[in-house]
Every structure is written in C-alpha cells, then in structure tokens.
Amino acid sequence: xxxxxxxxxxxxxxxxxxxxxxxxxxxxxxxxxxxxxxxxxxxxxxxxxxxxxxxxxxxxxxxxxxxxxxxxxxxxxxxxxxxxxxxxxxxxxxxxxxxxxxxxxxxxxxxxxxxxxxxxxxxxxxxxxxxxxxxxxxxxxxxxxxxxxxxxxxxxxxxxxxxxxxxxxxxxxxxxxxxxxxxxxxxxxxxxxxxxxxxxxxxxxxxxxxxxxxxxxxxxxxxxxxxxxxxxxxxxxxxxxxxxxxxxxxxxxxxxxxxxxxxxxxxxxxxxxxxxxxxxxxxxxxxxxxxxxxxxxxxxxxxxxxxxxxxxxxxxxxxxxxxxxxxxxxxxxxxxxxxxxxxxxxxxxxxxxxxxxxxxxxxxxxxxxxxxxxxxxxxxxxxxxxxxxxxxxxxxxxxxxxxxxxxxxxxxxxxxxxxxxxxxxxxxxxxxxxxxxxxxxxxxxxxxxxxxxxxxxxxxxxxxxxxxxxxxxxxxxxx
Amino acid sequence: xxxxxxxxxxxxxxxxxxxxxxxxxxxxxxxxxxxxxxxxxxxxxxxxxxxxxxxxxxxxxxxxxxxxxxxxxxxxxxxxxxxxxxxxxxxxxxxxxxxxxxxxxxxxxxxxxxxxxxxxxxxxxxxxxxxxxxxxxxxxxxxxxxxxxxxxxxxxxxxxxxxxxxxxxxxxxxxxxxxxxxxxxxxxxxxxxxxxxxxxxxxxxxxxxxxxxxxxxxxxxxxxxxxxxxxxxxxxxxxxxxxxxxxxxxxxxxxxxxxxxxxxxxxxxxxxxxxxxxxxxxxxxxxxxxxxxxxxxxxxxxxxxxxxxxxxxxxxxxxxxxxxxxxxxxxxxxxxxxxxxxxxxxxxxxxxxxxxxx
Numbered sequence: 001x002x003x004x005x006x007x008x009x010x011x012x013x014x015x016x017x018x019x020x021x022x023x024x025x026x027x028x029x030x031x032x033x034x035x036x037x038x039x040x041x042x043x044x045x046x047x048x049x050x051x052x053x054x055x056x057x058x059x060x061x062x063x064x065x066x067x068x069x070x071x072x073x074x075x076x077x078x079x080x081x082x083x084x085x086x087x088x089x090x091x092x093x094x095x096x097x098x099x100x101x102x103x104x105x106x107x108x109x110x111x112x113x114x115x116x117x118x119x120x121x122x123x124x125x126x127x128x129x130x131x132x133x134x135x136x137x138x139x140x141x142x143x144x145x146x147x148x149x150x151x152x153x154x155x156x157x158x159x160x161x162x163x164x165x166x167x168x169x170x171x172x173x174x175x176x177x178x179x180x181x182x183x184x185x186x187x188x189x190x191x192x193x194x195x196x197x198x199x200x201x202x203x204x205x206x207x208x209x210x211x212x213x214x215x216x217x218x219x220x221x222x223x224x225x226x227x228x229x230x231x232x233x234x235x236x237x238x239x240x241x242x243x244x245x246x247x248x249x250x251x252x253x254x255x256x257x258x259x260x261x262x263x264x265x266x267x268x269x270x271x272x273x274x275x276x277x278x279x280x281x282x283x284x285x286x287x288x289x290x291x292x293x294x295x296x297x298x299x300x301x302x303x304x305x306x307x308x309x310x311x312x313x314x315x316x317x318x319x320x321x322x323x324x325x326x327x328x329x330x331x332x333x334x335x336x337x338x339x340x341x342x343x344x345x346x347x348x349x350x351x352x353x354x355x356x357x358x359x360x361x362x363x364x365x366x367x368x369x370x371x372x373x374x375x376x377x378x379x380x381x382x383x384x385x386x387x388x389x390x391x392x393x394x395x396x397x398x399x400x401x402x403x404x405x406x407x408x409x410x411x412x413x414x415x416x417x418x419x420x421x422x423x424x425x426x427x428x429x430x431x432x433x434x435x436x437x438x439x440x441x442x443x444x445x446x447x448x449x450x451x452x453x454x455x456x457x458x459x460x461x462x463x464x465x466x467x468x469x470x471x472x473x474x475x476x477x478x479x
Numbered sequence: 480x481x482x483x484x485x486x487x488x489x490x491x492x493x494x495x496x497x498x499x500x501x502x503x504x505x506x507x508x509x510x511x512x513x514x515x516x517x518x519x520x521x522x523x524x525x526x527x528x529x530x531x532x533x534x535x536x537x538x539x540x541x542x543x544x545x546x547x548x549x550x551x552x553x554x555x556x557x558x559x560x561x562x563x564x565x566x567x568x569x570x571x572x573x574x575x576x577x578x579x580x581x582x583x584x585x586x587x588x589x590x591x592x593x594x595x596x597x598x599x600x601x602x603x604x605x606x607x608x609x610x611x612x613x614x615x616x617x618x619x620x621x622x623x624x625x626x627x628x629x630x631x632x633x634x635x636x637x638x639x640x641x642x643x644x645x646x647x648x649x650x651x652x653x654x655x656x657x658x659x660x661x662x663x664x665x666x667x668x669x670x671x672x673x674x675x676x677x678x679x680x681x682x683x684x685x686x687x688x689x690x691x692x693x694x695x696x697x698x699x700x701x702x703x704x705x706x707x708x709x710x711x712x713x714x715x716x717x718x719x720x721x722x723x724x725x726x727x728x729x730x731x732x733x734x735x736x737x738x739x740x741x742x743x744x745x746x747x748x749x750x751x752x753x754x755x756x757x758x759x760x761x762x763x764x765x766x767x768x769x770x771x772x773x774x775x776x777x778x779x780x781x782x783x784x785x786x787x788x789x790x791x792x793x794x795x796x797x798x799x800x801x802x803x804x805x806x807x808x809x810x811x812x813x814x815x816x817x818x819x820x821x822x823x824x825x826x827x828x829x830x831x832x833x834x835x836x837x
Binding site: 303304305306307308309310311312413414415416417419420422423424426427430431438440443444445446 | 483485486582586587588589591595596598599601602605606609612613615616617619620734735736737738741745748749752753
C-alpha cells in the first residue's frame with residue numbers, strides 16, 4: 001500500500017485515501033460543522049452501523065464550533081471507541097475493517113470511529129459438541145463475541161487477550177489468549193513467534209493456522225487441540241494452555257495438545273467421577289474396536305481362523321459362501337461405500353439426506369447382501385466400526401486413515417502386520433512433541449499424578465494440582 | 480538425558496522377561512525337566528548382581544564409550560565399542576529368530592509367506608535410527624501391556640495348571656542343573672543391555688537397589704510363568720516350542736468365546752517386538768557414539784538390520800540348528816560381555832562419581 005500521511009488538505013487527503021480504496025462499497029459522506037469547516041466521513045457500506053455513526057458522530061459534529069484538533073473533535077463525538085492515525089494506509093485498513101474514518105480541512109490526523117457492524121450468528125449450541133448436561137453456548141464466527149464469551153467465564157485480570165492480524169489480504173483478527181501466571185511463558189512466546197511468522201494471503205478458518213503452529217505440519221497426527229465450546233476453552237486455559245480464537249471461525253485452538261484430551265468431554269466434569277471414568281474407557285474401547293475390528297476380521301478370515309469362536313466361525317462361513325470378493329477386498333469395498341455415504345450425507349442438503357439414508361441402508365446394504373456381493377458380517381462390522389469412530393469425534397480424520405491402513409496391512413500381512421503397524425503408530429505417537437509437551441503424556445512419559453484425569457477420572461477434590469505435564473508455574477488449582 | 484530412571488526400571492521389570500518366554504521354557508524342560516526353575520533362578524540372581532554393578536557404574540552418568548575413552552583413549556574406546564556392538568548384534572539374533580518362530584506359529588494357521596516377517600526389520604531400522612528416548616517412552620507404554628498380557632495368560636492357564644508336576648524338586652540332579660544353566664546363557668544378557676544404556680539416564684539415589692529389585696520382580700513373574708507352563712504341560716512341555724502361546728489355550732470357555740487369550744498374546748508379542756529390537760538399537764547407538772557420527776545413525780541402522788535380515792533369512796530353513804548354535808555352541812560369548820565386561824568396568828571405574836578418573 002502507498003505510504004503517505006495526512007496533509008491537512010481535505011480534497012487531497014480524500015483523493016489519496018480514495019486511491020487506496022477504489023471499491024464502490026466504500027462510501028464518502030461530506031458534511032460541514034456549524035463553523036463551516038468541511039468534513040468527509042469514509043466508511044465501508046456493509047460493515048458500518050450507519051445509525052450509530054449518525055447518532056454518535058455526525059450529529060454532534062454538525063453542531064461543533066471548536067478548534068480543528070483531532071483531540072477536541074474526538075471529545076465532541078459520543079463514541080466510546082475513537083482512535084487517531086496519521087498514515088493513510090492505516091486509515092484505509094480501518095475503513096476496510098468496518099471502522100469509519102473522519103477527515104476534515106486542516107486535520108493533522110484522521111479520526112477512526114468504532115461503529116463497526118458485522119453480521120454475527122447468534123450464540124448457539126455447537127453441532128459437533130453437544131452436551132446433555134452443562135453449558136450449551138458455542139463459539140461463533142466473530143472473534144469479539146468469542147473473546148466476550150471467554151471473558152464472561154474468566155473474570156480475572158490474569159486473562160490476557162492479545163490481538164494479532166494475520167493474512168496479507170484477509171487481515172484476519174486472531175486473539176491469543178492465556179492466563180498470566182498459569183500458562184508457561186515460553187509457550188506463549190513460541191506461539192506468538194509462530195503466528196507472527198505466518199505469511200499467507202488469507203486465513204478463512206482456524207484450521208489454516210494449525211499447520212503453522214506445529215513443528216511437523218505434514219504429520220498425520222493431530223497436534224493442536226480444538227473446541228467449539230467456551231467452557232472447554234476456558235477450562236483448558238485454566239490448566240495452563242494457550243488458546244487461539246480466529247475471526248471467521250467458530251473453532252478455537254488450544255496448545256499444547258495431549259492425545260488424551262479428545263477422550264474427555266465437558267460432560268465428564270458434570271457427572272459423577274465413576275460415570276466419567278466408565279464413559280472414557282468406553283470411548284477408548286469404541287475407538288480401538290472401530291480401528292481394529294475390520295482389520296482383525298480380515299486377518300482372521302485370511303490367516304488365523306482360530307481368532308473366531310467356532311460357532312461364530314460357522315455362521316460366518318455360511319454368510320460368505322458364494323461371495324465373489326476376497327475378504328480384504330470385500331471389507332475395503334464396504335468401507336469405501338461407508339466413507340462415500342458419510343461424505344455425501346454431510347454435503348447433501350438436509351431434504352435429500354433422508355433419501356440418502358434410505359438408499360444407503362436399504363439399496364446398498366440390504367440389496368448388496370441379497371445379491372451376494374458382500375456378506376452380512378462385513379456390513380455389520382463396518383457399521384459398528386463406523387459408529388465406534390464417532391465416539392471420539394475430534395479424531396475422526398486421523399482414525400479413519402489408520403483404520404484403512406490397518407485394513408490394507410491385515411489383508412496383506414495378517415495379524416503380525418497389524419502388530420507391526422500398531423508398533424509404528426505407537427512409536428510415531430510417543431515421539432510427537434509440541435512446545436516441549438509429549439503428545440502421549442501423561443502415559444508416556446509417565447506422569448503418575450496426571451493420570452487422575454485421563455481415562456480414569458478422579459473426583460474433583462483429588463484434582464488439586466494442575467497437570468504437571470503442562471509445566472504451569474502455578475501448580476495448585478484447588479485449595 | 481534420553482531416558483529416565485523410571486523407564487530403566489520398567490525395562491528391567493517388564494520388558495526383559497518377555498525375551499525368555501518363547502523358546503527357553505521348552506528347551507529348559509528338555510534339559511532340566513521339572514527342575515526348570517532352578518537354572519533360571521540361578522541366572523536371575525547372577526544377572527541381578529550384575530545389574531546392580533552396572534547401575535553402580537551408571538553413577539558416573541557417562542556412557543560406556545565415554546568411560547573407556549576417558550581411561551584408555553579414543554582408539555581403545557573404538558575397539559571396545561565395536562566389539563560390544565558386534566556382541567549386541569550377535570545377541571539380537573536369538574530374540575529375532577524367536578520372534579520369527581513365534582509369529583509363524585501363533586499368528587498364522589498355515590505357513591505364511593517368507594516375507595511376512597520382513598516388515599519387522601523396517602520397524603527395527605526405523606526405531607534404531609531414533610533416539611533412545613523413543614524406546615524409553617515405549618517402555619512406559621509396554622510395562623502395563625506386559626502386566627496385562629502376563630496376568631491374562633496366567634489367569635486363563637490357572638485352571639489347567641497342576642503345580643504338583645514340579646515336584647519332587649531336585650530330582651533332575653546337578654548335571655541337569657548345570658546343562659540348564661549352560662544352554663540358557665544366551666537368554667540372559669540383560670546386564671549387557673543395561674550396560675549399553677548407562678550414561679543415558681540420570682542416577683538417582685538408590686537406583687541400583689530399585690533397578691535390581693525391579694529386575695528380580697520381573698524375574699519372579701518369569702519364574703511363575705515357567706512354573707505354570709510346566710504345571711500345565713508336565714512332561715510334554717518339551718514339545719511346546721512357543722511356550723507362552725500355548726499355556727492358556729485350554730481355558731474352558733474358549734469354545735464359546737473363541738481364543739480370547741490372543742488378546743493377551745498380542746499384548747505380549749507387542750512387547751516382545753520391542754525387546755527384540757533393543758540390542759540392534761543399542762548396537763547402532765554404541766557404534767555411532769564410538770565413531771562420533773550421529774548423522775550416520777540411520778545408515779548404521781539400515782546396515783545392521785540388513786545384516787540381521789540376511790542372517791535370519793539365510794538360516795530360514797534351519798531354525799533349530801541356528802538356535803542350537805547360539806545356545807549350545809557359542810553360549811560362552813555371553814558371559815564375556817554380560818559378566819566379565821561389566822565387572823571389569825566396575826573394577827576400573829567403580830569409584831564415587833566425584834572422584835577423578837585418569
């Protein structure tokens with residue numbers, strides 16, 4: 001952008017600003033005050049609250065008779081958010097961000113008025129993180145609303161919110177949040193550095209930032225936590241994590257991320273500890289079944305029939321008689337059909353969704369079995385696997401790939417292949433670290449005290465200390 | 480430090496015993512019959528004493544290579560470390576062959592393709608090129624898996640176990656005991672494995688005792704396993720080549736539930752895979768350190784694994800012969816590196832950490 005400062009000549013200043021803002025939705029409103037001094041107000045049509053602008057700025061100024069200094073003019077307006085700037089480029093950026101800019105004859109600074117009005121969705125329960133018990137508020141696409149949801153829950157001066165602008169074209173506002181004294185300073189510093197180094201055209205969503213916040217951006221393994229719920233976000237900040245809110249995205253990121261986080265739900269903290277422990281183990285079991293069941297079924301059929309009980313084996317033998325495909329190909333086919341159905345049902349309009357379910361369940365499932373293309377056990381196993389994967393919804397992207405890999409390995413190498421693939425996976429998991437925190441902690445490396453809130457969920461009174469894994473300088477959370 | 484003292488304890492208690500649960504029990508049952516516990520007990524006590532010595536040696540918090548280099552110079556360090564790495568490669572042969580035999584007999588109904596075992600070397604090469612910290616972290620995961628696997632198979636086997644088969648104690652005689660000790664030398668090189676790790680973990684107060692007790696704890700589980708094994712099979716124990724895969728196969732509910740013992744076997748086999756990789760990784764680490772070429776670690780790792788792959792597949796049709804060669808003919812190599820070397824080092828460097836070494 002052209003670097004120039006305000007000259008005091010209104011026509012020249014307006015023209016210079018106009019050159020930087022040639023779009024037709026940038027409007028200029030010329031007016032003069034009672035002393036006859038000429039003003040012009042530049043604003044982005046769709047992003048400005050014109051009523052508020054008129055009420056708080058234009059009307060008082062029309063009656064103004066004072067000196068042409070920015071400070072006095074600012075005091076004359078009724079807006080609580082007024083700033084000044086000399087650089088035309090800064091003024092242009094503010095206009096584009098939705099904040100009107102006021103110029104006048106003889107001005108040495110431009111006045112920026114905070115009467116932005118962006119279309120904002122109402123705060124609703126996030127569809128990906130529904131809770132039966134507990135708060136139902138979810139983040140929205142507006143970063144200011146989101147920071148207010150956080151501030152509402154953490155009414156402490158220790159809550160730091162640092163606003164950054166990322167994206168050469170999008171100039172997306174990103175809020176870096178942490179609790180001073182609770183979060184390790186080095187993490188904040190590292191995250192800040194990584195965000196500052198991001199040089200990208202636009203940041204349409206928080207997921208863009210995750211690629212820049214990790215040391216291994218190409219890794220299959222997830223390395224940043226994410227949530228749509230402010231209560232979870234605040235709980236993570238209170239444990240000593242850094243949070244990132246991105247304008248335009250309802251997804252908040254948290255760092256450092258531990259694998260075990262995705263097995264925890266906000267509800268676990270609102271129900272008795274024994275119930276939470278049970279459901280967490282259930283999630284783990286569901287995930288293991290989802291990933292390994294298709295693979296073991298194929299491996300058992302191809303290499304080790306003893307893995308199956310005799311009666312089940314006889315039933316399966318009856319079902320697979322006449323199936324033209326090999327067990328691995330059959331399972332792969334059904335898995336791909338499931339993935340297609342899954343993908344299509346997310347993308348399709350709601351009205352077509354019902355029809356798709358019927359087509360998927362009846363035509364593809366029932367008819368394929370009757371026609372002898374696939375066997376009933378294969379459908380049952382994939383259906384169970386498909387459901388199991390959703391027990392830990394935040395890991396679906398990773399686990400569905402792992403499931404596919406396990407299936408391919410099982411079909412090629414049998415049970416030992418599954419064992420080796422699992423070993424590879426485990427090695428990859430234990431070696432992943434972010435911001436000095438191992439992904440698999442507190443299991444590996446073992447941090448005994450932190451196990452109290454992993455798959456096991458102790459009573460709140462036993463969780464007196466913050467997770468040692470996060471190395472918070474403020475270790476105690478319950479007195 | 481790459482490892483923590485806790486991880487070392489986990490290795491001694493939960494990872495080292497699995498290496499002795501595949502071929503050893505049947506071989507020992509053949510030689511020592513119902514007295515199979517005594518040779519193992521003798522080895523465990525000797526190894527425990529050696530482990531105590533090695534842990535005392537670790538107080539200096541210097542690696543084997545650094546210790547030798549500090550005392551005898553660079554050239555001597557290179558020679559000692561190369562010899563030690565060669566021994567570790569040699570020692571790795573038996574666990575890998577055992578792994579191969581185990582895989583063939585418990586994971587497949589019919590004889591699988593020869594190449595089914597080959598991906599093991601991919602994992603091994605990958606892991607051997609990683610820092611030791613990776614293996615330490617794996618031990619944190621493997622310890623509970625070992626406990627789960629052992630508990631599972633022992634509980635399932637308990638119903639069909641008659642510990643009376645172990646009596647009368649001492650019936651096999653001193654000769655059988657001696658033969659038993661001799662042929663099982665190749666399975667007890669834990670002190671050498673630990674020797675390669677010194678300097679990579681901090682010495683905390685009492686670690687020598689803790690580590691030794693952990694090793695004895697794991698050893699006690701091994702003895703229990705052997706007792707149950709002989710209690711289940713009695714005189715036909717000789718025929719049960721892959722011991723741990725068979726002892727729980729007679730659980731009464733198996734016909735209804737299927738081979739649920741495979742869940743536990745899978746857990747133990749998982750632990751076993753990492754045990755088999757350890758000597759290779761240590762050999763690579765020792766060589767890399769001796770020659771001061773950490774960047775060549777992946778190359779050394781590939782080389783070591785290709786060598787082992789070639790050896791294992793070259794002897795593919797002679798599994799019994801190759802195992803016999805290591806355990807009965809070349810068994811004397813093991814005491815040299817598991818007992819003599821640590822004792823020698825302790826003698827030379829076993830002073831208090833603050834004392835100056837030449």
